[in-house]
Amino acid sequence: MCARLTSIDGVSSSVRRPGYLPEEHGIGIVHIGVGSFHRAHQAVFTDDALAQHGGDWRIAGVSLRSKEIASALNTQNGLYTVIEKGHVNSAADSTARIIAAIDHVIAADTEATLSMLCDPGVRIVTLTVTEAGYGIDRESRLPDRSNSLIVADLANPANAVGVLGLLVESIYRRRESGIEPFTIVSCDNLPANGEFLRDGVVGFSRSAYNDELANWIKDTVAFPNSMVDRITPAPTIETYKDAERLTGCEDKAAVETEPFIQWIIEDTFPSGRPKWEAGGAVFVDDVAQYERMKLTMLNGTHSMLAYSGYLSGSACVRDVMQDEHLSRLVQRHLQAAAELLQPVPGVDYGEYASALTDRFSNPSIAHQTFQIASDGTEKLPQRIFQPAIKALNANTDIRPFAYAAAMWMRFCLQRLDDGTTYDLNDPRANEISQAVKGVGQDGFSLADAIHALPDFIPHELSESRPWRECVAEVLTFSLCEGCVAAVTREATMYAAMRNTTVGEIPLGDTEPVQARLRS
Ligand code: CS2
Numbered sequence: 001m002c003a004r005l006t007s008i009d010g011v012s013s014s015v016r017r018p019g020y021l022p023e024e025h026g027i028g029i030v031h032i033g034v035g036s037f038h039r040a041h042q043a044v045f046t047d048d049a050l051a052q053h054g055g056d057w058r059i060a061g062v063s064l065r066s067k068e069i070a071s072a073l074n075t076q077n078g079l080y081t082v083i084e085k086g087h088v089n090s091a092a093d094s095t096a097r098i099i100a101a102i103d104h105v106i107a108a109d110t111e112a113t114l115s116m117l118c119d120p121g122v123r124i125v126t127l128t129v130t131e132a133g134y135g136i137d138r139e140s141r142l143p144d145r146s147n148s149l150i151v152a153d154l155a156n157p158a159n160a161v162g163v164l165g166l167l168v169e170s171i172y173r174r175r176e177s178g179i180e181p182f183t184i185v186s187c188d189n190l191p192a193n194g195e196f197l198r199d200g201v202v203g204f205s206r207s208a209y210n211d212e213l214a215n216w217i218k219d220t221v222a223f224p225n226s227m228v229d230r231i232t233p234a235p236t237i238e239t240y241k242d243a244e245r246l247t248g249c250e251d252k253a254a255v256e257t258e259p260f261i262q263w264i265i266e267d268t269f270p271s272g273r274p275k276w277e278a279g280g281a282v283f284v285d286d287v288a289q290y291e292r293m294k295l296t297m298l299n300g301t302h303s304m305l306a307y308s309g310y311l312s313g314s315a316c317v318r319d320v321m322q323d324e325h326l327s328r329l330v331q332r333h334l335q336a337a338a339e340l341l342q343p344v345p346g347v348d349y350g351e352y353a354s355a356l357t358d359r360f361s362n363p364s365i366a367h368q369t370f371q372i373a374s375d376g377t378e379k380l381p382q383r384i385f386q387p388a389i390k391a392l393n394a395n396t397d398i399r400p401f402a403y404a405a406a407m408w409m410r411f412c413l414q415r416l417d418d419g420t421t422y423d424l425n426d427p428r429a430n431e432i433s434q435a436v437k438g439v440g441q442d443g444f445s446l447a448d449a450i451h452a453l454p455d456f457i458p459h460e461l462s463e464s465r466p467w468r469e470c471v472a473e474v475l476t477f478s479l480c481e482g483c484v485a486a487v488t489r490e491a492t493m494y495a496a497m498r499n500t501t502v503g504e505i506p507l508g509d510t511e512p513v514q515a516r517l518r519s
Protein backbone atom coordinates (compact mmCIF):
# COMPACT_ATOMS: atom_id res chain seq x y z
CA MET A 1 0.00 0.00 0.00
CA CYS A 2 1.48 3.36 -1.06
CA ALA A 3 1.86 6.33 1.26
CA ARG A 4 -0.40 9.33 0.70
CA LEU A 5 0.89 12.11 -1.55
CA THR A 6 1.80 14.82 0.97
CA SER A 7 5.15 15.95 -0.41
CA ILE A 8 7.00 15.31 -3.65
CA ASP A 9 9.66 13.29 -1.82
CA GLY A 10 7.93 9.96 -2.25
CA VAL A 11 6.92 10.52 -5.90
CA SER A 12 8.49 8.22 -8.53
CA SER A 13 11.43 9.89 -10.22
CA SER A 14 9.92 9.47 -13.71
CA VAL A 15 7.04 11.81 -12.82
CA ARG A 16 7.26 15.51 -13.71
CA ARG A 17 7.42 17.66 -10.59
CA PRO A 18 6.68 21.33 -9.94
CA GLY A 19 9.59 23.43 -11.17
CA TYR A 20 9.51 25.68 -8.08
CA LEU A 21 9.33 25.46 -4.31
CA PRO A 22 5.70 26.07 -3.37
CA GLU A 23 6.55 27.57 0.04
CA GLU A 24 8.46 30.38 -1.69
CA HIS A 25 5.33 31.73 -3.37
CA GLY A 26 2.42 33.51 -1.72
CA ILE A 27 -1.26 33.30 -2.63
CA GLY A 28 -2.45 35.70 -5.34
CA ILE A 29 -5.54 33.91 -6.69
CA VAL A 30 -8.75 32.65 -5.12
CA HIS A 31 -10.45 30.02 -7.25
CA ILE A 32 -14.13 29.25 -6.61
CA GLY A 33 -15.19 25.72 -7.67
CA VAL A 34 -12.21 23.39 -7.25
CA GLY A 35 -13.63 20.61 -9.45
CA SER A 36 -11.67 18.36 -11.76
CA PHE A 37 -11.77 20.92 -14.60
CA HIS A 38 -10.01 23.58 -12.53
CA ARG A 39 -7.40 21.07 -11.41
CA ALA A 40 -6.75 20.01 -15.02
CA HIS A 41 -6.82 23.53 -16.46
CA GLN A 42 -6.25 26.87 -14.67
CA ALA A 43 -4.15 25.27 -11.91
CA VAL A 44 -1.91 23.69 -14.57
CA PHE A 45 -1.40 27.03 -16.36
CA THR A 46 -0.59 28.62 -12.99
CA ASP A 47 1.87 25.82 -12.18
CA ASP A 48 3.68 26.51 -15.48
CA ALA A 49 3.69 30.27 -14.82
CA LEU A 50 5.11 29.76 -11.31
CA ALA A 51 7.81 27.44 -12.64
CA GLN A 52 8.90 29.74 -15.44
CA HIS A 53 8.32 33.20 -14.04
CA GLY A 54 7.77 32.88 -10.28
CA GLY A 55 5.62 35.38 -8.43
CA ASP A 56 3.10 35.21 -5.60
CA TRP A 57 0.41 33.51 -7.60
CA ARG A 58 -0.49 30.36 -5.74
CA ILE A 59 -4.16 29.53 -5.47
CA ALA A 60 -6.49 29.34 -2.47
CA GLY A 61 -9.41 27.15 -3.52
CA VAL A 62 -12.99 27.58 -2.39
CA SER A 63 -15.43 24.71 -2.57
CA LEU A 64 -18.90 26.15 -2.11
CA ARG A 65 -20.66 22.91 -1.22
CA SER A 66 -18.59 19.75 -1.14
CA LYS A 67 -16.11 19.16 1.67
CA GLU A 68 -14.66 16.08 -0.01
CA ILE A 69 -12.19 17.70 -2.40
CA ALA A 70 -11.12 20.23 0.23
CA SER A 71 -10.33 17.46 2.64
CA ALA A 72 -8.46 15.40 0.00
CA LEU A 73 -6.33 18.35 -1.14
CA ASN A 74 -5.68 19.74 2.34
CA THR A 75 -4.50 16.31 3.51
CA GLN A 76 -2.10 16.32 0.55
CA ASN A 77 -0.82 19.89 1.19
CA GLY A 78 -2.56 20.91 -2.02
CA LEU A 79 -0.54 18.48 -4.17
CA TYR A 80 -2.23 16.26 -6.74
CA THR A 81 -1.55 14.36 -9.95
CA VAL A 82 -2.71 15.29 -13.43
CA ILE A 83 -2.73 12.27 -15.73
CA GLU A 84 -2.67 13.08 -19.43
CA LYS A 85 -4.04 10.27 -21.56
CA GLY A 86 -3.07 10.18 -25.20
CA HIS A 87 -4.51 8.25 -28.09
CA VAL A 88 -2.81 4.94 -27.51
CA ASN A 89 -4.98 3.04 -25.11
CA SER A 90 -2.15 1.76 -23.00
CA ALA A 91 -0.33 2.72 -19.84
CA ALA A 92 2.60 3.81 -22.01
CA ASP A 93 0.60 6.70 -23.41
CA SER A 94 -0.30 8.15 -19.99
CA THR A 95 1.94 10.71 -18.39
CA ALA A 96 1.64 12.07 -14.90
CA ARG A 97 2.76 15.35 -13.38
CA ILE A 98 2.39 16.75 -9.90
CA ILE A 99 0.80 20.16 -9.54
CA ALA A 100 1.65 22.37 -6.56
CA ALA A 101 -0.22 25.55 -7.54
CA ILE A 102 -3.02 25.04 -5.00
CA ASP A 103 -2.09 26.09 -1.47
CA HIS A 104 -5.23 24.97 0.37
CA VAL A 105 -8.99 24.69 -0.10
CA ILE A 106 -11.72 26.26 2.04
CA ALA A 107 -14.96 24.28 2.13
CA ALA A 108 -18.41 25.78 2.67
CA ASP A 109 -17.21 28.40 5.16
CA THR A 110 -18.41 31.95 4.56
CA GLU A 111 -16.15 33.81 7.01
CA ALA A 112 -13.00 31.91 5.97
CA THR A 113 -13.86 32.53 2.30
CA LEU A 114 -14.52 36.23 2.83
CA SER A 115 -11.35 36.67 4.82
CA MET A 116 -9.32 34.98 2.04
CA LEU A 117 -11.06 37.09 -0.61
CA CYS A 118 -10.19 40.21 1.38
CA ASP A 119 -6.49 39.35 1.67
CA PRO A 120 -4.56 42.24 0.06
CA GLY A 121 -2.28 39.70 -1.68
CA VAL A 122 -5.24 38.30 -3.65
CA ARG A 123 -5.39 40.04 -7.00
CA ILE A 124 -7.45 37.64 -9.09
CA VAL A 125 -10.57 35.55 -8.50
CA THR A 126 -11.22 32.81 -11.03
CA LEU A 127 -14.37 30.70 -11.14
CA THR A 128 -15.58 27.37 -12.49
CA VAL A 129 -19.00 26.89 -10.92
CA THR A 130 -20.77 25.50 -14.04
CA GLU A 131 -23.34 27.33 -16.12
CA ALA A 132 -25.96 26.77 -13.41
CA GLY A 133 -23.82 28.00 -10.53
CA TYR A 134 -24.00 31.78 -10.87
CA GLY A 135 -27.66 32.43 -10.02
CA ILE A 136 -27.90 35.04 -12.79
CA ASP A 137 -30.97 35.27 -15.00
CA ARG A 138 -29.93 34.71 -18.62
CA GLU A 139 -32.25 37.27 -20.17
CA SER A 140 -32.02 40.20 -17.76
CA ARG A 141 -28.52 39.27 -16.51
CA LEU A 142 -29.70 40.27 -13.04
CA PRO A 143 -29.65 38.09 -9.90
CA ASP A 144 -32.23 35.35 -10.44
CA ARG A 145 -34.87 35.89 -7.80
CA SER A 146 -36.38 32.45 -8.41
CA ASN A 147 -33.12 31.03 -6.98
CA SER A 148 -33.52 30.54 -3.20
CA LEU A 149 -29.80 31.01 -2.56
CA ILE A 150 -29.84 34.38 -4.31
CA VAL A 151 -32.93 35.49 -2.35
CA ALA A 152 -31.26 34.51 0.95
CA ASP A 153 -27.96 36.21 0.03
CA LEU A 154 -29.71 39.40 -1.12
CA ALA A 155 -31.43 39.58 2.27
CA ASN A 156 -28.25 38.88 4.22
CA PRO A 157 -25.20 39.69 2.08
CA ALA A 158 -22.75 39.78 5.00
CA ASN A 159 -23.37 36.04 5.43
CA ALA A 160 -23.52 35.16 1.74
CA VAL A 161 -23.02 31.57 0.62
CA GLY A 162 -23.45 31.98 -3.17
CA VAL A 163 -21.07 33.31 -5.82
CA LEU A 164 -22.58 36.78 -6.29
CA GLY A 165 -22.97 37.44 -2.57
CA LEU A 166 -19.42 36.37 -1.72
CA LEU A 167 -17.92 38.44 -4.53
CA VAL A 168 -19.88 41.58 -3.72
CA GLU A 169 -19.41 41.38 0.06
CA SER A 170 -15.66 40.94 -0.35
CA ILE A 171 -15.38 43.78 -2.88
CA TYR A 172 -17.34 45.95 -0.43
CA ARG A 173 -15.10 45.01 2.52
CA ARG A 174 -11.92 45.54 0.49
CA ARG A 175 -13.10 48.97 -0.58
CA GLU A 176 -13.97 49.93 3.00
CA SER A 177 -10.44 48.95 4.05
CA GLY A 178 -8.79 50.74 1.12
CA ILE A 179 -7.68 47.51 -0.60
CA GLU A 180 -7.67 47.44 -4.39
CA PRO A 181 -10.37 45.23 -5.95
CA PHE A 182 -9.40 41.93 -7.58
CA THR A 183 -9.91 41.02 -11.23
CA ILE A 184 -12.66 38.43 -11.74
CA VAL A 185 -12.33 35.73 -14.42
CA SER A 186 -15.25 33.40 -15.15
CA CYS A 187 -13.98 30.17 -16.72
CA ASP A 188 -17.34 28.59 -17.48
CA ASN A 189 -18.76 27.79 -20.91
CA LEU A 190 -21.03 30.82 -21.19
CA PRO A 191 -21.10 33.42 -23.94
CA ALA A 192 -19.31 36.62 -22.85
CA ASN A 193 -18.79 34.99 -19.46
CA GLY A 194 -16.99 38.04 -18.03
CA GLU A 195 -19.68 40.52 -19.03
CA PHE A 196 -22.39 38.13 -17.85
CA LEU A 197 -20.80 37.87 -14.41
CA ARG A 198 -20.12 41.61 -14.24
CA ASP A 199 -23.81 42.36 -14.87
CA GLY A 200 -24.83 39.83 -12.19
CA VAL A 201 -22.37 41.28 -9.65
CA VAL A 202 -23.38 44.88 -10.41
CA GLY A 203 -27.10 43.93 -10.21
CA PHE A 204 -26.55 42.15 -6.89
CA SER A 205 -24.69 45.12 -5.39
CA ARG A 206 -27.41 47.49 -6.56
CA SER A 207 -30.12 45.43 -4.84
CA ALA A 208 -28.29 44.35 -1.70
CA TYR A 209 -26.12 47.46 -1.14
CA ASN A 210 -26.58 50.69 -3.10
CA ASP A 211 -26.21 52.39 -6.48
CA GLU A 212 -22.95 54.01 -5.49
CA LEU A 213 -21.21 50.66 -4.88
CA ALA A 214 -22.81 49.18 -8.01
CA ASN A 215 -21.55 52.03 -10.19
CA TRP A 216 -18.10 51.89 -8.63
CA ILE A 217 -17.86 48.14 -9.36
CA LYS A 218 -19.02 48.74 -12.92
CA ASP A 219 -16.36 51.38 -13.46
CA THR A 220 -13.49 49.83 -11.51
CA VAL A 221 -13.56 46.04 -11.40
CA ALA A 222 -12.23 44.13 -14.42
CA PHE A 223 -14.10 41.07 -15.70
CA PRO A 224 -12.11 39.78 -18.72
CA ASN A 225 -13.97 37.29 -20.90
CA SER A 226 -12.23 33.96 -21.37
CA MET A 227 -12.58 30.76 -23.38
CA VAL A 228 -11.40 27.58 -21.69
CA ASP A 229 -10.98 24.13 -23.16
CA ARG A 230 -9.82 20.75 -21.94
CA ILE A 231 -11.89 17.58 -21.99
CA THR A 232 -11.85 16.31 -18.43
CA PRO A 233 -14.01 13.36 -17.41
CA ALA A 234 -15.10 13.03 -13.80
CA PRO A 235 -12.37 11.10 -11.92
CA THR A 236 -13.17 7.49 -11.02
CA ILE A 237 -11.60 4.77 -8.87
CA GLU A 238 -9.55 3.92 -12.00
CA THR A 239 -8.13 7.46 -12.03
CA TYR A 240 -6.89 7.06 -8.46
CA LYS A 241 -5.45 3.63 -9.25
CA ASP A 242 -3.65 5.03 -12.31
CA ALA A 243 -2.24 7.90 -10.23
CA GLU A 244 -0.94 5.46 -7.66
CA ARG A 245 0.62 3.25 -10.34
CA LEU A 246 2.30 6.20 -12.06
CA THR A 247 3.46 8.21 -9.03
CA GLY A 248 3.87 5.57 -6.36
CA CYS A 249 1.65 7.62 -4.02
CA GLU A 250 -1.98 7.41 -2.99
CA ASP A 251 -3.78 10.47 -4.40
CA LYS A 252 -7.44 11.18 -3.70
CA ALA A 253 -7.45 14.41 -5.72
CA ALA A 254 -5.96 13.04 -8.96
CA VAL A 255 -7.54 14.01 -12.28
CA GLU A 256 -7.26 12.52 -15.74
CA THR A 257 -7.53 14.53 -18.90
CA GLU A 258 -6.58 14.76 -22.57
CA PRO A 259 -3.25 16.24 -23.76
CA PHE A 260 -5.02 19.21 -25.43
CA ILE A 261 -5.36 22.38 -23.37
CA GLN A 262 -6.46 25.89 -24.39
CA TRP A 263 -7.15 29.19 -22.66
CA ILE A 264 -7.90 32.38 -24.56
CA ILE A 265 -8.29 35.42 -22.33
CA GLU A 266 -8.86 39.14 -22.71
CA ASP A 267 -5.84 40.89 -21.28
CA THR A 268 -7.50 43.19 -18.73
CA PHE A 269 -5.78 42.62 -15.40
CA PRO A 270 -5.26 46.03 -13.76
CA SER A 271 -3.60 44.50 -10.67
CA GLY A 272 -1.34 42.14 -12.59
CA ARG A 273 -1.54 38.46 -13.48
CA PRO A 274 0.59 35.34 -13.69
CA LYS A 275 2.39 34.77 -16.98
CA TRP A 276 -0.08 32.10 -17.99
CA GLU A 277 1.51 32.27 -21.45
CA ALA A 278 4.02 29.84 -19.93
CA GLY A 279 1.36 27.12 -20.22
CA GLY A 280 0.26 28.29 -23.66
CA ALA A 281 -2.52 30.74 -22.72
CA VAL A 282 -3.26 33.23 -25.48
CA PHE A 283 -4.15 36.84 -24.65
CA VAL A 284 -6.38 38.69 -27.11
CA ASP A 285 -8.41 41.90 -27.26
CA ASP A 286 -11.70 40.13 -27.91
CA VAL A 287 -12.55 36.55 -27.10
CA ALA A 288 -16.05 36.50 -28.62
CA GLN A 289 -15.28 34.70 -31.91
CA TYR A 290 -13.22 31.97 -30.24
CA GLU A 291 -15.89 31.50 -27.63
CA ARG A 292 -18.63 31.17 -30.23
CA MET A 293 -16.54 28.66 -32.15
CA LYS A 294 -15.97 26.53 -29.06
CA LEU A 295 -19.50 26.80 -27.68
CA THR A 296 -21.22 25.90 -30.91
CA MET A 297 -18.75 23.44 -32.43
CA LEU A 298 -17.27 21.60 -29.44
CA ASN A 299 -19.96 22.06 -26.82
CA GLY A 300 -22.93 22.05 -29.22
CA THR A 301 -21.75 18.80 -30.80
CA HIS A 302 -21.06 17.41 -27.33
CA SER A 303 -24.64 18.05 -26.26
CA MET A 304 -26.06 16.55 -29.46
CA LEU A 305 -23.93 13.43 -29.14
CA ALA A 306 -24.55 13.13 -25.39
CA TYR A 307 -28.34 12.88 -25.77
CA SER A 308 -28.27 10.81 -28.96
CA GLY A 309 -25.48 8.60 -27.62
CA TYR A 310 -26.86 8.02 -24.14
CA LEU A 311 -30.33 7.21 -25.46
CA SER A 312 -28.99 4.78 -28.06
CA GLY A 313 -26.55 2.89 -25.82
CA SER A 314 -23.21 4.75 -26.04
CA ALA A 315 -21.93 5.29 -22.50
CA CYS A 316 -18.89 7.35 -23.55
CA VAL A 317 -18.00 9.88 -26.23
CA ARG A 318 -15.38 7.48 -27.60
CA ASP A 319 -18.16 4.87 -28.13
CA VAL A 320 -20.16 7.45 -30.05
CA MET A 321 -17.18 8.00 -32.33
CA GLN A 322 -16.96 4.26 -33.00
CA ASP A 323 -20.58 4.12 -34.09
CA GLU A 324 -21.03 4.57 -37.81
CA HIS A 325 -24.30 6.52 -37.52
CA LEU A 326 -23.57 8.62 -34.46
CA SER A 327 -20.16 9.65 -35.77
CA ARG A 328 -21.83 10.72 -38.99
CA LEU A 329 -24.14 12.96 -36.98
CA VAL A 330 -21.11 14.39 -35.20
CA GLN A 331 -19.69 15.38 -38.60
CA ARG A 332 -23.02 16.88 -39.61
CA HIS A 333 -23.28 18.95 -36.45
CA LEU A 334 -19.69 20.21 -36.64
CA GLN A 335 -20.20 21.27 -40.19
CA ALA A 336 -23.58 22.93 -39.60
CA ALA A 337 -22.16 24.88 -36.64
CA ALA A 338 -19.02 25.90 -38.55
CA GLU A 339 -21.04 27.23 -41.47
CA LEU A 340 -22.69 29.80 -39.22
CA LEU A 341 -19.47 31.27 -37.86
CA GLN A 342 -17.79 34.44 -39.08
CA PRO A 343 -14.25 33.88 -40.35
CA VAL A 344 -11.55 34.51 -37.73
CA PRO A 345 -8.06 35.36 -38.94
CA GLY A 346 -5.75 32.42 -38.40
CA VAL A 347 -8.55 29.94 -37.65
CA ASP A 348 -9.56 27.21 -40.08
CA TYR A 349 -12.88 25.76 -38.96
CA GLY A 350 -12.27 22.63 -41.02
CA GLU A 351 -9.07 21.97 -39.13
CA TYR A 352 -10.79 22.74 -35.87
CA ALA A 353 -13.57 20.24 -36.70
CA SER A 354 -11.01 17.67 -37.62
CA ALA A 355 -9.09 18.20 -34.38
CA LEU A 356 -12.34 17.88 -32.42
CA THR A 357 -13.15 14.60 -34.17
CA ASP A 358 -9.74 13.38 -33.08
CA ARG A 359 -10.17 14.52 -29.51
CA PHE A 360 -13.65 13.01 -29.17
CA SER A 361 -12.24 9.71 -30.50
CA ASN A 362 -9.47 9.48 -27.87
CA PRO A 363 -9.84 5.86 -26.74
CA SER A 364 -8.15 6.46 -23.38
CA ILE A 365 -10.66 9.05 -22.23
CA ALA A 366 -13.87 7.63 -20.77
CA HIS A 367 -15.96 10.80 -21.01
CA GLN A 368 -19.49 9.78 -20.02
CA THR A 369 -22.32 10.91 -22.26
CA PHE A 370 -24.47 11.08 -19.11
CA GLN A 371 -22.05 13.61 -17.58
CA ILE A 372 -22.32 15.91 -20.59
CA ALA A 373 -26.11 15.42 -20.70
CA SER A 374 -26.55 17.19 -17.34
CA ASP A 375 -27.95 20.73 -17.01
CA GLY A 376 -29.49 20.83 -20.48
CA THR A 377 -31.58 23.92 -19.71
CA GLU A 378 -28.36 25.79 -18.87
CA LYS A 379 -26.40 24.53 -21.87
CA LEU A 380 -28.83 24.40 -24.79
CA PRO A 381 -29.45 28.16 -25.16
CA GLN A 382 -25.87 28.98 -26.22
CA ARG A 383 -24.99 25.61 -27.73
CA ILE A 384 -28.10 24.82 -29.79
CA PHE A 385 -30.73 27.61 -29.75
CA GLN A 386 -28.47 30.52 -30.68
CA PRO A 387 -26.99 28.75 -33.73
CA ALA A 388 -30.48 27.52 -34.67
CA ILE A 389 -31.76 31.11 -34.73
CA LYS A 390 -28.79 32.08 -36.87
CA ALA A 391 -29.55 29.24 -39.27
CA LEU A 392 -33.20 30.29 -39.46
CA ASN A 393 -32.20 33.88 -40.21
CA ALA A 394 -29.64 32.78 -42.79
CA ASN A 395 -32.15 30.42 -44.35
CA THR A 396 -29.81 27.47 -43.95
CA ASP A 397 -30.61 24.01 -42.64
CA ILE A 398 -31.99 24.05 -39.08
CA ARG A 399 -32.37 20.27 -38.92
CA PRO A 400 -29.08 19.46 -37.08
CA PHE A 401 -30.08 21.85 -34.28
CA ALA A 402 -33.75 20.79 -34.21
CA TYR A 403 -32.60 17.17 -34.03
CA ALA A 404 -30.27 17.95 -31.07
CA ALA A 405 -33.07 19.78 -29.26
CA ALA A 406 -35.51 16.90 -29.92
CA MET A 407 -33.07 14.34 -28.51
CA TRP A 408 -32.71 16.47 -25.39
CA MET A 409 -36.51 16.55 -25.06
CA ARG A 410 -36.61 12.77 -25.46
CA PHE A 411 -33.92 12.56 -22.73
CA CYS A 412 -36.19 14.63 -20.47
CA LEU A 413 -38.62 11.67 -20.29
CA GLN A 414 -36.06 9.99 -18.00
CA ARG A 415 -36.40 6.56 -19.52
CA LEU A 416 -34.60 4.56 -22.17
CA ASP A 417 -36.48 2.61 -24.82
CA ASP A 418 -36.17 -0.57 -22.72
CA GLY A 419 -37.86 1.16 -19.77
CA THR A 420 -34.68 1.75 -17.72
CA THR A 421 -35.08 5.00 -15.81
CA TYR A 422 -32.48 7.61 -14.81
CA ASP A 423 -32.37 10.94 -12.98
CA LEU A 424 -32.55 14.22 -14.80
CA ASN A 425 -29.69 16.36 -13.48
CA ASP A 426 -30.97 19.79 -14.28
CA PRO A 427 -31.86 22.84 -12.18
CA ARG A 428 -35.33 22.76 -13.80
CA ALA A 429 -35.79 18.98 -13.46
CA ASN A 430 -38.97 19.18 -11.31
CA GLU A 431 -40.63 21.65 -13.62
CA ILE A 432 -39.73 19.54 -16.66
CA SER A 433 -41.02 16.33 -15.06
CA GLN A 434 -44.34 18.04 -14.29
CA ALA A 435 -44.57 19.46 -17.81
CA VAL A 436 -43.97 16.15 -19.59
CA LYS A 437 -46.19 14.03 -17.33
CA GLY A 438 -48.82 12.26 -19.36
CA VAL A 439 -47.49 13.06 -22.85
CA GLY A 440 -47.13 9.31 -23.45
CA GLN A 441 -45.77 8.44 -26.89
CA ASP A 442 -46.97 11.61 -28.55
CA GLY A 443 -44.01 13.57 -29.92
CA PHE A 444 -46.10 16.65 -30.69
CA SER A 445 -47.46 16.85 -27.12
CA LEU A 446 -43.96 16.39 -25.69
CA ALA A 447 -42.57 19.13 -27.94
CA ASP A 448 -45.48 21.44 -27.04
CA ALA A 449 -45.01 20.83 -23.32
CA ILE A 450 -41.31 21.69 -23.46
CA HIS A 451 -41.80 24.70 -25.71
CA ALA A 452 -44.32 26.01 -23.15
CA LEU A 453 -41.70 26.15 -20.35
CA PRO A 454 -41.37 29.83 -19.42
CA ASP A 455 -38.15 31.74 -20.26
CA PHE A 456 -36.47 28.94 -22.09
CA ILE A 457 -36.85 28.31 -25.82
CA PRO A 458 -36.46 31.65 -27.62
CA HIS A 459 -39.59 32.90 -29.39
CA GLU A 460 -37.75 32.96 -32.75
CA LEU A 461 -37.76 29.16 -32.50
CA SER A 462 -41.00 28.45 -30.68
CA GLU A 463 -42.86 30.60 -33.23
CA SER A 464 -41.12 29.01 -36.20
CA ARG A 465 -43.20 26.39 -37.95
CA PRO A 466 -40.28 24.60 -39.63
CA TRP A 467 -38.48 24.35 -36.27
CA ARG A 468 -41.57 23.09 -34.40
CA GLU A 469 -42.37 20.55 -37.10
CA CYS A 470 -38.84 19.25 -37.31
CA VAL A 471 -38.53 18.86 -33.52
CA ALA A 472 -41.92 17.13 -33.22
CA GLU A 473 -41.21 14.86 -36.17
CA VAL A 474 -37.87 13.65 -34.74
CA LEU A 475 -39.53 13.10 -31.37
CA THR A 476 -42.46 11.20 -32.84
CA PHE A 477 -40.14 8.91 -34.76
CA SER A 478 -37.89 8.26 -31.76
CA LEU A 479 -40.89 7.53 -29.54
CA CYS A 480 -42.53 5.19 -32.06
CA GLU A 481 -39.50 3.42 -33.49
CA GLY A 482 -36.93 3.84 -30.71
CA CYS A 483 -33.79 5.96 -30.34
CA VAL A 484 -31.42 3.62 -32.20
CA ALA A 485 -33.76 3.78 -35.19
CA ALA A 486 -33.99 7.56 -34.88
CA VAL A 487 -30.19 7.88 -34.94
CA THR A 488 -29.88 5.50 -37.88
CA ARG A 489 -32.56 7.30 -39.86
CA GLU A 490 -31.05 10.72 -39.15
CA ALA A 491 -27.57 9.61 -40.23
CA THR A 492 -28.98 7.89 -43.32
CA MET A 493 -30.88 11.02 -44.31
CA TYR A 494 -27.73 13.07 -43.91
CA ALA A 495 -25.74 10.60 -45.97
CA ALA A 496 -28.36 10.67 -48.71
CA MET A 497 -28.34 14.45 -48.68
CA ARG A 498 -24.60 14.45 -49.05
CA ASN A 499 -24.89 11.91 -51.78
CA THR A 500 -22.93 9.24 -50.01
CA THR A 501 -24.02 5.82 -48.93
CA VAL A 502 -24.10 4.68 -45.34
CA GLY A 503 -20.84 2.97 -44.54
CA GLU A 504 -18.85 5.44 -46.58
CA ILE A 505 -16.98 8.07 -44.60
CA PRO A 506 -18.61 11.48 -45.00
CA LEU A 507 -15.99 13.94 -46.12
CA GLY A 508 -15.86 17.42 -44.73
CA ASP A 509 -15.81 20.37 -47.05
CA THR A 510 -12.34 21.62 -46.46
CA GLU A 511 -9.15 20.00 -47.62
CA PRO A 512 -7.65 19.41 -44.13
CA VAL A 513 -10.80 17.58 -43.01
CA GLN A 514 -10.86 15.51 -46.19
CA ALA A 515 -7.20 14.67 -45.88
CA ARG A 516 -7.59 13.65 -42.28
CA LEU A 517 -10.64 11.50 -42.91
CA ARG A 518 -9.03 9.85 -45.92
CA SER A 519 -5.93 8.94 -43.93
C1 CS2 B 1 -18.94 19.37 -21.94
C2 CS2 B 1 -17.81 20.29 -21.48
O1 CS2 B 1 -19.94 18.58 -19.96
C3 CS2 B 1 -20.08 19.30 -20.96
O2 CS2 B 1 -21.10 19.92 -21.16
O3 CS2 B 1 -19.39 19.80 -23.19
O4 CS2 B 1 -17.52 20.14 -20.15
C4 CS2 B 1 -16.55 20.09 -22.34
O5 CS2 B 1 -15.99 18.82 -22.09
C5 CS2 B 1 -15.53 21.15 -22.04
O6 CS2 B 1 -16.08 22.40 -22.30
C6 CS2 B 1 -14.27 20.94 -22.88
O7 CS2 B 1 -13.45 22.03 -22.75
